[in-house]
Amino acid sequence: xxxxxxxxxxxxxxxxxxxxxxxxxxxxxxxxxxxxxxxxxxxxxxxxxxxxxxxxxxxxxxxxxxxxxxxxxxxxxxxxxxxxxxxxxxxxxxxxxxxxxxxxxxxxxxxxxxxxxxxxxxxxxxxxxxxxxxxxxxxxxxxxxxxxxxxxxxxxxxxxxxxxxxxxxxxxxxxxxxxxxxxxxxxxxxxxxxxxxxxxxxxxxxxxxxxxxxxxxxxxxxxxxxxxxxxxxxxxxxxxxxxxxxxxxxxxxxxxxxx
Amino acid sequence: xxxxxxxxxxxxxxxxxxxxxxxxxxxxxxxxxxxxxxxxxxxxxxxxxxxxxxxxxxxxxxxxxxxxxxxxxxxxxxxxxxxxxxxxxxxxxxxxxxxxxxxxxxxxxxxxxxxxxxxxxxxxxxxxxxxxxxxxxxxxxxxxxxxxxxxxxxxxxxxxxxxxxxxxxxxxxxxxxxxxxxxxxxxxxxxxxxxxxxxxxxxxxxxxxxxxxxxxxxxxxxxxxxxxxxxxxxxxxxxxxxxxxxxxxxxxxxxxxxxxxxxxxxxxxxxxxxxxxxxxxxxxxxxxxxxxxxxxxxxxxx
Ligand SMILES: Cc1cc2nc3c(=O)[nH]c(=O)nc-3n(C[C@H](O)[C@H](O)[C@H](O)COP(=O)(O)OP(=O)(O)OC[C@H]3O[C@@H](n4cnc5c(N)ncnc54)[C@H](O)[C@@H]3O)c2cc1C
Ligand code: FES
Numbered sequence: 425x426x427x428x429x430x431x432x433x434x435x436x437x438x439x440x441x442x443x444x445x446x447x448x449x450x451x452x453x454x455x456x457x458x459x460x461x462x463x464x465x466x467x468x469x470x471x472x473x474x475x476x477x478x479x480x481x482x483x484x485x486x487x488x489x490x491x492x493x494x495x496x497x498x499x500x501x502x503x504x505x506x507x508x509x510x511x512x513x514x515x516x517x518x519x520x521x522x523x524x525x526x527x528x529x530x531x532x533x534x535x536x537x538x539x540x541x542x543x544x545x546x547x548x549x550x551x552x553x554x555x556x557x558x559x560x561x562x563x564x565x566x567x568x569x570x571x572x573x574x575x576x577x578x579x580x581x582x583x584x585x586x587x588x589x590x591x592x593x594x595x596x597x598x599x600x601x602x603x604x605x606x607x608x609x610x611x612x613x614x615x616x617x618x619x620x621x622x623x624x625x626x627x628x629x630x631x632x633x634x635x636x637x638x639x640x641x642x643x644x645x646x647x648x649x650x651x652x653x654x655x656x657x658x659x660x661x662x663x664x665x666x667x668x669x670x671x672x673x674x675x676x677x678x679x680x681x682x683x
Numbered sequence: 684x685x686x687x688x689x690x691x692x693x694x695x696x697x698x699x700x701x702x703x704x705x706x707x708x709x710x711x712x713x714x715x716x717x718x719x720x721x722x723x724x725x726x727x728x729x730x731x732x733x734x735x736x737x738x739x740x741x742x743x744x745x746x747x748x749x750x751x752x753x754x755x756x757x758x759x760x761x762x763x764x765x766x767x768x769x770x771x772x773x774x775x776x777x778x779x780x781x782x783x784x785x786x787x788x789x790x791x792x793x794x795x796x797x798x799x800x801x802x803x804x805x806x807x808x809x810x811x812x813x814x815x816x817x818x819x820x821x822x823x824x825x826x827x828x829x830x831x832x833x834x835x836x837x838x839x840x841x842x843x844x845x846x847x848x849x850x851x852x853x854x855x856x857x858x859x860x861x862x863x864x865x866x867x868x869x870x871x872x873x874x875x876x877x878x879x880x881x882x883x884x885x886x887x888x889x890x891x892x893x894x895x896x897x898x899x900x901x902x903x904x905x906x907x908x909x910x911x912x913x914x915x916x917x918x919x920x921x922x923x924x925x926x927x928x929x930x931x932x933x934x935x936x937x938x939x940x941x942x943x944x945x946x947x948x949x950x951x952x953x954x955x956x957x958x959x960x961x962x963x964x965x966x967x968x969x970x971x972x973x974x975x976x977x978x979x980x981x982x983x984x985x
Contacts, residue, residue, distance in 0.1 A: 461740075638950070
């Protein structure tokens with residue numbers, strides 16, 4: 425039933441000064457790219473992608489950006505949160521050589537997809553784009569999957585100095601990728617889609633969510649596509665036909681907010 | 684050929700399934716999708732004068748036999764909503780503009796704007812079970828219901844429907860008040876005020892604590908209300924509350940409804956529930972030798 429199930433945080437890990445991972449028991453089957461609605465009792469309920477997938481244990485990895493995520497950040501091992509889901513469609517992981525592009529916290533939800541691709545012997549290249557090297561996390565996790573890792577920082581504090589998309593442009597002209605999977609700031613994903621031309625493309629979108637199950641229309645884009653049901657992962661063909669993509673999102677009132 | 688067209692005041696509909704307010708109706712794209720999925724008309728999200736974020740999450744929880752929600756009337760405000768209505772108007776989707784206010788001035792201002800933007804009819808939401816100062820607080824006073832309805836009628840020339848709650852001691856009295864105010868139709872019922880408590884956390888699940896219950900569980904309440912209203916007023920009734928199958932829709936129609944609205948049904952059967960329900964109704968009618976839906980309206984009153 426789509427009601428919060430109360431779970432105890434079984435493990436808490438600090439990834440960097442603003443990012444934490446929580447693990448909890450949640451035996452439902454999930455695929456990379458799907459998400460939960462996480463209830464922080466007395467505060468809020470927010471969408472959060474799965475960042476670790478094991479049979480009985482799942483994890484989320486999040487950055488503190490506001491009231492709900494700050495309150496979540498203050499919780500730790502043994503604290504209770506409400507969980508419902510899994511929601512959304514998730515990534516389709518196939519092909520021979522995948523380029524992953526993660527911007528900021530988007531790296532978190534790509535991790536299970538990278539791991540699954542690794543298990544399927546798909547050749548992996550990852551671009552991790554952050555503002556500053558202190559924001560990096562999951563580098564070791566990606567190394568373990570045998571991925572070729574490229575890092576871009578806006579300030580040049582590590583790796584390539586510049587945007588992840590510039591780095592992607594370079595790699596795309598050198599190598600033949602069978603698909604590109606991305607999660608990050610929408611402006612970044614939009615530029616990346618323009619670069620991808622005929623290469624199969626999948627991007628995970630974020631929209632303000634309330635019900636999470638496809639009835640309130642809070643998260644809809646284009647002609648009634650529900651990011652919580654038909655998304656959050658959309659392919660390039662669909663995204664090229666959605667006027668909202670990379671242009672605007674809606675706040676909790678339904679007003680359009682330009683990116 | 685089975686004829687399932689219906690008419691509510693001057694509103695002619697290709698079938699009796701209408702999208703209920705609050706479901707998939709915050710933007711033109713979503714409402715267009717629902718129309719393409721077979722609904723004959725859509726009711727917009729309830730719109731007020733100013734933008735409202737609604738209540739914090741959790742705003743939704745599924746219960747054993749229905750859905751509990753306390754969205755808190757989130758909406759972008761009437762001026763911002765103009766763009767959505769105009770866009771939908773271009774696709775020729777019959778639209779019922781739902782509005783809420785705390786007094787007749789607000790309802791009149793909203794009605795005029797909605798009419799001006801191009802909606803085909805109005806639905807006055809006087810029954811939201813969980814928004815302070817709005818909804819049920821206006822809709823439980825017959826004098827206020829009559830005043831608001833008649834003021835809106837005086838200042839507009841499209842059909843005006845009044846949406847009522849079942850959380851009333853006497854729903855017929857309020858329906859009559861709306862009829863006295865010259866309403867063109869009654870919509871019944873809105874969701875039923877309810878609560879869910881989580882045992883582990885020992886606290887209500889919804890951030891607003893209480894919310895509105897909808898879905899299968901409330902259908903018998905809706906049927907009773909529609910039956911009583913239809914018996915006591917002469918204007919058309921639109922039935923809402925737990926319509927999930929063609930047989931549910933027919934039950935409302937036999938109770939006296941000229942059409943039904945579908946909301947939580949979208950959750951249970953997907954966005955194409957409208958087509959499914961129409962097909963099921965046609966099937967039933969064929970098996971029972973009916974050719975026109977209008978023959979079935981109110982038959983349970985004999
Ligand atoms: C499908 C999906 C998956 C996500 N996965 C992750 C993840 O794995 N890790 C992570 O760190 N973040 C993730 N997010 C973003 C996360 O939900 C927001 O950071 C969080 O809701 C912020 O809440 P706040 O109160 O801390 O911040 P606020 O100050 O309230 O807002 C900060 C930003 O978060 C957005 N936000 C607030 N509430 C919601 C809501 N109910 N739904 C969507 N956005 C909201 C606001 O619009 C604003 O842009 C995901 C979002 C979506 C839609
Ligand atoms: S969050 Fe309600 S429809 Fe997606």
